[in-house]
Amino acid sequence: MAKEFELNEMEFWDGNYAASQALRQAQVDVVAAYPITPSTPIVENYGAYQANGYVDGEFVMVESEH
Known part of the structure; x- marks a missing residue:
């Protein structure tokens, strides 16, 4: 089970x-x-x-863009 992630104040985020x-x-x-x-x-x-x-997912690093 992933942990809870809380935001308690206003933040400004970039697109990424x-x-x-x-x-x-x-x-x-x-x-x-x-x-x-x-x-x-x-x-x-x-x-x-x-x-x-915070997440339970799996990350797969691919070797090229194609």
Whole structure:
């Protein structure tokens, strides 16, 4: 079971952070991603959520964009 993640104050997010929050909130089972600029922060944030127990999904690092 994933831990609860609380936001207690107003925050301003960029698009990458918002996308990673959407993945966290959706509790997806698998994320397959190729970390390439400008989307690298999405993958980094999801990895941090996984490491800290906020998501139970699996992360698959693909080897190319194609």
